[in-house]
Amino acid sequence: MxxxxxxxxxxxxxxxxxxxxxxxxxxxxxxxxxxxxxxxxxxxxxxxxxxxxxxxxxxxxxLVNTHTHISMSLLRGIADDLELDSWLNDYIWPMEAHLNREYCYIGALLGASEMIKSGTTCFSDMYFYMDGVAQAVEEIGMRAVLSYGMIDFGIKEKRENEFKENISLIKNHNNTADGRITTMFGPHSSYTASVELLERVRKEADRYNVGIHIHMNETMKEINDSKEAHENKRPFELLDSIGFLNSDVVAAHCVWLDEKEINLIKNNDVKVSHNPCSNMKLASGVAPIGELLKENICVSLGTDGASSNNNLDVFDEMKFAALLQKVHTLNPKLANADEVINMASYNGAKALNIDAGAIxxxxxxxxxxxxxxxxxxxxxxxxxxxxxxxxxxxxxxxxxxxxxxxxxxxxxxLTVDEEHILSEAKRAIIEMKELKEAESE
Amino acid sequence: MxxxxxxxxxxxxxxxxxxxxxxxxxxxxxxxxxxxxxxxxxxxxxxxxxxxxxxxxxxxxxLVNTHTHISMSLLRGIADDLELDSWLNDYIWPMEAHLNREYCYIGALLGASEMIKSGTTCFSDMYFYMDGVAQAVEEIGMRAVLSYGMIDFGIKEKRENEFKENISLIKNHNNTADGRITTMFGPHSSYTASVELLERVRKEADRYNVGIHIHMNETMKEINDSKEAHENKRPFELLDSIGFLNSDVVAAHCVWLDEKEINLIKNNDVKVSHNPCSNMKLASGVAPIGELLKENICVSLGTDGASSNNNLDVFDEMKFAALLQKVHTLNPKLANADEVINMASYNGAKALNIDAGAIxxxxxxxxxxxxxxxxxxxxxxxxxxxxxxxxxxxxxxxxxxxxxxxxxxxxxxLTVDEEHILSEAKRAIIEMKELKEAESE
Structure with a gap:
């Protein structure tokens, strides 16, 4: 161009x-x-x-979409209306096992097409085969902040591999595509990543001068599990205890927060990515956005992946964000239109450290x-x-x-052939389903 | 055509x-x-x-939209993010005072254009100047069930006028436009219409063989007011006590229901119009759709007027209906996609007694x-x-x-000039604002 x-x-x-x-x-x-x-x-x-x-x-x-897994667009509608465990174990993970670089590239082109057509110019992604995602972003012309979803479940060899992947993403793609692509570390969450992984992420993020993108406090179960595993510490308390929290952390979901955790978010200037559609569809809960706004915490919006939404339209997300807060608190003044516009633009840009989001x-x-x-x-x-x-x-x-x-x-x-992307996406998901069936035979 | x-x-x-x-x-x-x-x-x-x-x-x-006030499309975005009282008293009612037949006709063309463009073929309307709405429906080619919003606040002269208006609507428009237009009585609610009005509506509906469209149990205040005014009777109990409830009643909202009222709805085969966006935006509350579905009650979907939504897109309404139930009950299986499709089509047609809603x-x-x-x-x-x-x-x-x-x-x-409708709608709301300002000077 x-x-x-x-x-x-x-x-x-x-x-x-x-x-x-x-x-x-x-x-x-x-x-x-x-x-x-x-x-x-x-x-x-x-x-x-x-x-x-x-x-x-x-x-x-x-608009700025601060939390998604763009290549999951291929898994749009793969399964719905299920308990989280069954949704992940029986549908999402078995399909994800058949992802490869090519499919993630195609999924990213599909998701990016949808985002451009619904007014999103920048997204923050956490997923796999991020080299394929970077290629799609470079070609289609969007802005993106890319991170690799790091999961070690406490296993050292896995951990080494996750750092190799995320650091390779940073080295190959940070500040590329005329500055449109930047990178972050993407530790998946405090329940899928070990304390060792999280501690090292903090150090490496400082060393490479990149931010951190992490899922936090999405479900009630996650809070209870954290307290059980970590001496009664809730997830934000755990991260605080290892010096992880800082203004470069984008925490997605933040549904179940107590007052102490809200203070930790505030005092460390952690950025919150609110994902109302995903939280509603998976029946995770309602994030206390009113309380976060009262504390002047930077709240932005994310769609999460298409398979738990099931679209990437941030205009949808804005309406859900506004209406969900009102009905949940029975206060029609909460999350007013101006506040929600700021979440979807100005705050999103601030969270991702990009110099946009305002005219x-x-x-x-x-x-x-x-x-x-x-x-x-x-x-x-x-x-x-x-x-x-x-x-x-x-x-x-x-x-x-x-x-x-x-x-x-x-x-x-203008930058891609939309019809070709749609037919490639259909081919990719058919092939993945065939691979999955062949495996289970 | x-x-x-x-x-x-x-x-x-x-x-x-x-x-x-x-x-x-x-x-x-x-x-x-x-x-x-x-x-x-x-x-x-x-x-x-x-x-x-x-x-x-x-x-x-x-799709079938079983509760709207179509001409309110002119009032789209007139005021938002407010307490119900202030929204009605300071913004909606002062503007509605300047409605006339022409503006309601234009508002209906605007709303009908939006509905056709978002896949709705039939709507149930309750508003004023319904002759103008009927003209718009006749011209644009949709199907509609029209009722006049009857409010007497216990005043006999007002009551007589409301029956005159609604009966004239029935006589002039029931089964007109190749059968596309049918009519109902539209007693606004049990807090704006007297018991005398409601009793007579039941008789006249039987005489004219038309249904009844009414707002029910929208806010918590309404329930408390009903109990105070009517010997501790909740709204559905009040209507039951006067023999009002029947299978021809479409009750919009039904947010605050107790078990006894759900039984009254079930036993009388009352049709429920669920309006999630409006209930969320006005912070009215969350209707117990899961419990209604369990009782095999006919639940359909309505957008309410554009000024409390602020659009008439039933696809939006479907997503809100599904997601709101899931997060409110923390049960992701509730209000699944198939159930919601039925609400928006089959059940809507059944509620409005039209022979459509299925292929x-x-x-x-x-x-x-x-x-x-x-x-x-x-x-x-x-x-x-x-x-x-x-x-x-x-x-x-x-x-x-x-x-x-x-x-x-x-x-x-194909049946109307969309650009002309948009410019007429802009003119109408500017004129109404001028009338309002002239009055307050």
């Missing part, structure tokens, strides 16, 4: 301010190379090679345009946030721009 | 069976006039004037086709229900057919 200056004319801009509020304004926006270079009324058209007329469109930052001069040009000429987007009566959180879905996104390049325009993907 | 025979070729059919299960098959479907006339492998093409190639498409019954010979041809060639619909691994409930949104609907006529094809509305 050649770099070209892009001028977005006449947009209604919705800009998250990072304090739970948003501002609206009408202006033109000039993109030079990978950054927003000017925001003004009536910018000269001669400054740009490409002009987008955004009358009837809303311009906002591209300001100097920020990375990760932007989306939503078409308001749809019945579900008409009229706009109150705030733009209201329409975006409560009325919109990802299909209202018309244009997706990442790092100054247009990835979708008029709902057409 | 001229009637023409339509042949749908090579569809993957998802058919709800009415018992919480679905069946899948591959077949052709022939529509003659307003009905499904044949379902078979390889139906002769010469039988049809119009042939739809449905390879790569899912064919299912059009069977002789049923009304109210059908939709979803395009599977989208990333969020790829792959289909488990059941079609899984993709439809957990992955899809309304924008995946490609074609909407009602009463044997195509209302949308390739996402283009």
């Amino acid at each position: 050649e770099s070209q200056n892009i001028l977005i004319k006449n947009a209604k801009i919705l800009n998250p301010l990072g304090n739970g509020k948003t501002e609206e304004k009408n202006a033109d926006v000039l993109i030079v190379e990978d950054k927003i270079s000017e925001i003004n009324k009536e910018i000269e058209e001669s400054n740009a090679e490409k002009i987008i007329d955004a009358s009837d469109k809303i311009l906002m930052p591209g 300001e001069v100097g920020k990375k040009a990760d932007l989306i345009l939503l078409d308001t000429k749809h019945p579900n987007m008409t009229p706009q009566s109150n705030t733009l946030s209201s329409n975006l959180v409560y009325s919109a879905n990802g299909s209202n996104v018309d244009t997706t721009i990442c790092n100054g390049k247009i990835l979708m325009e008029g709902r057409k993907l | 001229e009637s023409q025979n339509i042949l749908i070729k090579n569809a993957k059919i998802l058919n709800p069976l009415g018992n919480g299960k679905t069946e899948e098959k591959n077949a052709d479907v022939l529509i003659v006039e307003d009905k499904i006339s044949e379902i078979n492998k390889e139906i002769e093409e010469s039988n049809a004037e119009k042939i739809i190639d449905a390879s790569d498409k899912i064919l299912m019954p059009g 069977e010979v002789g049923k009304k041809a109210d059908l939709i086709l979803l395009d599977t060639k989208h990333p969020n619909m790829t792959p289909q691994s488990n059941t079609l229900s899984s993709n439809l409930v957990y992955s899809a949104n309304g924008s995946n609907v490609d074609t909407t057919i009602c009463n044997g006529k195509i209302l949308m094809e390739g996402r283009k509305l």
Whole structure:
């Protein structure tokens, strides 16, 4: 993709301010190379090679999905409506056993296509064959923070292998693809990774100057198991006791938290990735988002993998986040539209340490345009946030721009062949099912 | 619209069976006039004037929205994130005071456009200026069950007027528009309508042979108020005591129910319209859907008005219905995909007494086709229900057919000028806001 200056004319801009509020304004926006270079009324058209007329469109930052397993898009709908144990043991893990680099590459292209088409410009991923995921991200043009899902169950040889994998990901891909790809360590959780693994992750993360992406406090069982295994310590207490917690940690889920753990999150500036759809679908529980927001903790949104959602549409996730808090607390004011917009953009960028998530001069040009000429987007009566959180879905996104390049325009993907990706994804899952059947014969 | 025979070729059919299960098959479907006339492998093409190639498409019954206030689409996003009292008193009612027949007609066209574009073929409405709503339904080609929102607050003159309005709706519009429009009585609720009004509604409904559409047990306050006003009777007990309950009653919300009330619903075969998004957004509470399903009560889905949702997409409503039950009960098996598909189609048709909601010979041809060639619909691994409930949104609907006529094809509305409706809706809400401001000066 050649770099070209892009001028977005006449947009209604919705800009998250990072304090739970948003501002609206009408202006033109000039993109030079990978950054927003000017925001003004009536910018000269001669400054740009490409002009987008955004009358009837809303311009906002591209959405940031801070917790997913993108290649699991291949496992979309493989099994639903089950107890977690049966879902994992009988369906997900037996299929995952047949993943390889090629399938993870195809799954990542499928998931990335879905994300671009629903307005997400950046995601944080934790999975396997991350080299294939990196290739997909490089080709399709999104921004991504990649980590390898490290699981040792206390076994030393496994542990060595996990560090080899994650460090190789960091060495090969950190700050590649014009800076669109960065990396993190991905210790899966405090119940699948040993204390030794977690301690070393902290050291290596400091050494390589990368963040840490981890599942935390997803189910009630996990809390009880932690207390039993670790001298009555809940998961965040365990991590605190080994000096693991820091502002570079993105903790996904955080459903079951007590007051002490909320204080640990706050005092260590840990970033929380809230995944309402997955927590609801797997019947994990309801994260105490109201209490986290009250403490000014940085809460962002994640879809989790497609097989526990079952889509990657962050617009969906915003509506679920807002509505779930309201009904759970019987307080309709909680998780208001502006706060949720901030979670899905500004806070996501902050959590992942990327210089995007707001429409300001100097920020990375990760932007989306939503078409308001749809019945579900008409009229706009109150705030733009209201329409975006409560009325919109990802299909209202018309244009997706990442790092100054247009990835979708008029709902057409520009960097990849969508039809080819869909047929490759169908082939991949059929082959995986055949491999699984052949094995069980 | 001229009637023409339509042949749908090579569809993957998802058919709800009415018992919480679905069946899948591959077949052709022939529509003659307003009905499904044949379902078979390889139906002769010469039988049809119009042939739809449905390879790569899912064919299912059009969705049924059993509780909405369609003209409130004009009030989409007028105010959000507020206590119910303030939302109604400070925002909704002051705007509703400036409604008229023309605005309700425009609001109904806006809402109907949104519903057709998200796969809904029939809705049950309760609002004002229902003559305008009937005109919109007649023109756009949907199926609808219309009722007038009767509120007397115990005042006799008001009561007389409400009966005049609702009976005039019945006389002018019941069984009109080729049978697409039927009518009901619409007593608003047991806290806004007097016992006298409710008693007379029961008599008049029997006389005119129409059903009854009513809000029931939406908030905890409503229950307490009912007990205080009516000798400790909860709302369903009150209605039972006056002989109101019957199989022709569609009760919207039903959030706060005790065991005795669930038995009254069951024994009187009252139909429940579950509105999860509205109940969540207004922080009303969580309806005990699991318990209702266990008792084989007919539960269908409603979006409520757009201003408490804020869209009319029943695909959204299906996902919310499934996920809310799971997390609220911490049981991932509850409200499974097949059950939710039945709620949104078969049960909805049953509740509204229309001969649709399933793909069977002789049923009304109210059908939709979803395009599977989208990333969020790829792959289909488990059941079609899984993709439809957990992955899809309304924008995946490609074609909407009602009463044997195509209302949308390739996402283009065929019976109305969508752009004109959107601009009329914008004009209407601007005028209403001006009227409101002029009044408060």
